[in-house]
Each structure stands twice: as structure tokens, then as C-alpha cells.
Amino acid sequence: MLENTEMALKYPHPLDTFHKFLADCELEIEQHCAEGNKECFRLTNGAIVNLYSNGTVQIQGVKTSKSKVEVLIGERLGTAPVQATQVQIAQEQPKKIFIVHGHDHAAKEQLELILHKLGLPDHFILQNNGGTGLTIIEELEREIGQGQTATRFGIVLLTPDDMGYSKKEGETGVQPRARQNVVLEMGMLLSETVI
Secondary structure (H helix, E strand, O other): OEEEEOOOEEOOOOHHHHHHHHHHOOOOEEEEEEEOOEEEEEEOOOOEEEEEOOOEEEEEOOHHHHHHHHHHHHHHHOOOOOOOEEEEOOOOOOOEEEEEOOOOHHHHHHHHHHHHHOOOOOEEEHHHOOOOOOOHHHHHHHHHOOOOOOEEEEEEOOOOOEEEOOOOOHHHHOEEEOOHHHHHHHHHHHHHOOO
16 A cells, blocks of 8 residues: 655744745745634645644645645755655554453453454464463563564453462451462553553
């Protein structure tokens, strides 16, 4: 897929000097009006220059007129000429949903069914991807570690699969808790993606 991209221009001077700036660029203004948060300058060559209140300059019009104005303004501002370029956009692989779960397989299967019904069947469950020769931590780093881009977001099922208590309360304070590996994987996801 081809897409037009262009570098954004910023006008670094007081906005009330832009009219003179265009004249210094040897651009003739045919019409000037203010619309909301922008000023619109229609030029005699057919291009339209919009100056927004934040200093952003947008140029519209026929390709030849637009390109000429972009070059003139870019040179005057001391930036490289702005030219629309053809950029090849790589076809992206669909991103996966990383699922973290404990021992509650019914909850995991229900989640998989919901994702499938929502049309999001591409998900990664560590347990389902054995045999790669990597340790569990290496596999986690490959899927959700720093710099990877294959995971869109994660879903963590914090089901009460273990029992735990604090040393202070002793065994009388035992309560259900999520498995510790689930808590670790959730922390890894929090540091890299959105849960």
C-alpha cells in the first residue's frame, strides 16, 4: 500500500508576522481569513496555506503549486524542502493478544471462546507453545519483552488457584491468591504493554 507523507512545518515566530513572512517568500496573497484556531491564506498560484494557533503550517492545493510553496517556505524557515514522498508501508502481521492464566482451565477456555466470537482469534498462550527449546523466561521475553512488537495487549486471569498467608498472621490467615508465575507475567506485561 502506498501512502503520501510529508514533514510538518512549524512557524517559530510571532503569528502576526506570518503575513509578512509569506511576502518575503515572494508569495502573493489573494485572500486572507481567520477561521477558528487557524488563519487561512489563499495564494494567487492556487495554493492555500493554513497557519494554526500552535504555529503548525499546513499547505493545500494542486500538487505543483503546493510543492512550490512548500519549498519556498521550507527554505525560508531553514528546514529541508518538504516534499510528498511515496512510502511503501509494509503489510503488518496481525498483533497477538498475550493471555496469562493460572490453573483454572475453564476460565481460560471461556476467554478463548469470547476472543474467538469477537473475531480476535490470534492470541498467545505460553502453555500452548511448547517445544521451542527456550526456557519459560526466554519465551516470555521473546513474546512480551523489551523491543518486541508482536503483542497488541495482554489479558491476565487472576484466578484463586493457590492459598497463601503472611508470616505475621500465620496459617490462620490463609486466603486464596493467584499463582506467583501469573503475578510475574502480569508484571512483565505491565512494563511492556497494556493490560
